[in-house]
Amino acid sequence: MKPIVTRRGSLAVLVLVVVTGAVWTRSDAASPVAEPYSSARDCARCHQTIHKYWSESEHSRSATSPSFRAALDAAVEGTPDRSAVQRNCVWCHAPTALVTGDYSLQRPITREGVSCDFCHTVADVDLSRPDHPFELQPGKVKRGPLEYAKSPYHETAYSALHKASPLICIACHEYKNAGGVKVLSTYSEWASGPYPVRGQTCQECHMPLVPGNTVSEGLESTQRRINLHRLVGGSAASRVRGGLDLRFGSLALGAASAEVEVVVANTGVGHAAPGGLSSKSLVLAVGVDTGSGELIHRLEKVYRRELKDSDGHALVTIPDFFLKAASVGEDTRIKQKESRNEHFTVPLPENWKAIVARLEYRDASDPKSPKTTLISEQRRERGR
Ligand code: HEC
Numbered sequence: 001m002k003p004i005v006t007r008r009g010s011l012a013v014l015v016l017v018v019v020t021g022a023v024w025t026r027s028d029a030a031s032p033v034a035e036p037y038s039s040a041r042d043c044a045r046c047h048q049t050i051h052k053y054w055s056e057s058e059h060s061r062s063a064t065s066p067s068f069r070a071a072l073d074a075a076v077e078g079t080p081d082r083s084a085v086q087r088n089c090v091w092c093h094a095p096t097a098l099v100t101g102d103y104s105l106q107r108p109i110t111r112e113g114v115s116c117d118f119c120h121t122v123a124d125v126d127l128s129r130p131d132h133p134f135e136l137q138p139g140k141v142k143r144g145p146l147e148y149a150k151s152p153y154h155e156t157a158y159s160a161l162h163k164a165s166p167l168i169c170i171a172c173h174e175y176k177n178a179g180g181v182k183v184l185s186t187y188s189e190w191a192s193g194p195y196p197v198r199g200q201t202c203q204e205c206h207m208p209l210v211p212g213n214t215v216s217e218g219l220e221s222t223q224r225r226i227n228l229h230r231l232v233g234g235s236a237a238s239r240v241r242g243g244l245d246l247r248f249g250s251l252a253l254g255a256a257s258a259e260v261e262v263v264v265a266n267t268g269v270g271h272a273a274p275g276g277l278s279s280k281s282l283v284l285a286v287g288v289d290t291g292s293g294e295l296i297h298r299l300e301k302v303y304r305r306e307l308k309d310s311d312g313h314a315l316v317t318i319p320d321f322f323l324k325a326a327s328v329g330e331d332t333r334i335k336q337k338e339s340r341n342e343h344f345t346v347p348l349p350e351n352w353k354a355i356v357a358r359l360e361y362r363d364a365s366d367p368k369s370p371k372t373t374l375i376s377e378q379r380r381e382r383g384r
């Protein structure tokens with residue numbers, strides 16, 4: 001456990017630890033307890049703005065999104081130990097279940113997913129622990145980045161884990177499955193790049209400081225800025241656009257075709273792009289526009305990390321990534337600060353107007369209907 005500096009003095013923490021029975025582990029969770037966690041609605045009474053942003057985040061939907069529920073059902077179906085699989089998915093998507101034991105997602109607090117009181121009562125993270133990486137201390141002490149915060153409702157404790165460590169995030173965003181395969185490798189990617197040396201953690205990019213009130217008017221606030229709790233990633237095109245650069249390199253026009261070079265660079269994504277699960281990919285599409293706006297003679301290059309089962313077959317569904325991945329196949333994603341120079345031979349119809357390069361983000365969380373979003377487009381008009 002890292003040293004925790006409390007505003008109320010360490011004695012208060014000691015007393016509290018004794019009273020609440022201290023550290024929660026998986027074995028404690030076997031016996032469900034009353035209601036160790038407060039609802040986000042409760043926090044919203046004072047932390048209105050932060051609550052509003054959190055409500056817009058994927059974290060607030062992680063236990064209730066229809067795609068998660070469908071994937072959970074699919075994962076559990078037909079497995080011999082249903083409750084083990086259920087637990088395996090739920091601890092990350094609805095982590096309060098680690099303490100309440102509510103792996104069947106019955107309680108309102110469980111359905112709040114990655115909720116305020118869960119994150120702000122994590123005392124430490126140790127990835128080498130066997131069951132789950134958290135040291136949980138639900139209770140009166142809310143841990144956060146403010147050194148001089150005082151609240152009439154709860155105790156506060158300054159926590160370096162929240163302010164400056166990626167551990168609070170990677171406890172759930174880095175994951176090795178039973179087969180030893182890293183299904184989520186965001187941390188190892190980040191750690192191998194230039195960002196740790198510059199002190200740029202997950203929070204710096206995903207929870208930047210924005211103007212706002214930590215608490216509603218009338219309460220004593222020590223800050224005029226808040227960390228953005230919306231935590232957007234690939235689900236927002238603007239976020240992806242900001243991290244990637246697309247441009248034309250050399251271009252040689254022939255009579256019936258063009259030799260086109262396109263450069264895609266990962267300029268501001270803190271890990272490989274696209275990040276996260278293997279259901280995400282980036283697609284570079286090159287072709288010609290004859291005036292209709294459609295891309296004709298479309299050629300593609302896909303950036304993705306492939307996971308395979310023990311027979312070497314590529315996996316496509318999220319439950320399969322977690323449960324069946326036995327090896328990593330091709331990983332063509334673009335690493336931090338890396339640029340890729342891609343070459344295409346594009347056929348040119350008589351009536352061509354422009355050569356077009358598009359960068360698209362594809363989310364195949366539901367493999368039957370993948371969602372494709374345009375990130376950016378570059379054009380070379382004919383005759384220019
Ligand atoms: C009655 C009002 C009130 C309620 C309800 C409330 N808080 Fe607070 N909280 C405050 C005030 C006031 C501060 C100090 C803000 C500042 O210094 O800018 C604070 C500070 C915090 C901090 C910062 C601690 C630090 O040292 O960095 C965290 C984290 C926090 N609250 C979490 C929560 C959570 C989680 C809940 C719901 C379980 C909650 N709060 C409910 C009033 C409240």
Ligand code: HEC
Binds near residue numbers: 059
């Ligand atoms: C208790 C587990 C847990 C913790 C702790 C956690 N996350 Fe998440 N995070 C999730 C889950 C689960 C999802 C997916 C939610 C969904 O879409 O169903 C998610 C989604 C996200 C997304 C959205 C991805 C997208 O597609 O837009 C981002 C960004 C993110 N988390 C960043 C962070 C950062 C930064 C931290 C640390 C401050 C963090 N997370 C801490 C579990 C966690």
Ligand code: HEC
Binds near residue numbers: 043051114115119
């Ligand atoms: C995924 C974990 C996570 C969740 C969920 C979460 N927070 Fe935070 N929160 C953090 C981290 C990490 C920081 C500090 C970020 C930094 O300093 O860079 C923080 C900062 C804060 C602060 C200090 C003021 C500020 O903005 O820096 C308050 C108050 C707070 N959170 C309240 C809440 C409330 C209320 C909710 C729910 C509505 C909530 N948090 C949900 C991780 C979380």
Ligand code: HEC
Binds near residue numbers: 169240243268275276
């Ligand atoms: C230098 C800024 C930066 C840092 C540092 C950073 N990220 Fe990101 N992250 C981004 C950008 C930009 C995107 C959007 C592009 C994408 O989806 O790959 C993103 C996307 C994501 C996504 C969504 C992936 C998807 O496509 O659905 C998750 C989850 C995520 N980051 C988690 C993390 C975690 C955890 C850390 C810390 C280990 C971290 N990030 C560090 C900039 C950063």
Ligand code: HEC
Binds near residue numbers: 067088090276318322
């Ligand atoms: C170690 C934590 C962890 C575990 C265990 C986990 N997930 Fe996730 N899951 C995440 C994170 C983090 C994301 C965010 C997306 C990303 O990074 O691409 C996510 C995203 C998802 C998504 C896409 C987002 C959405 O809501 O549609 C589905 C579906 C999903 N998980 C299902 C499952 C299932 C089913 C299991 C159990 C077999 C499982 N997860 C186990 C962390 C976890």
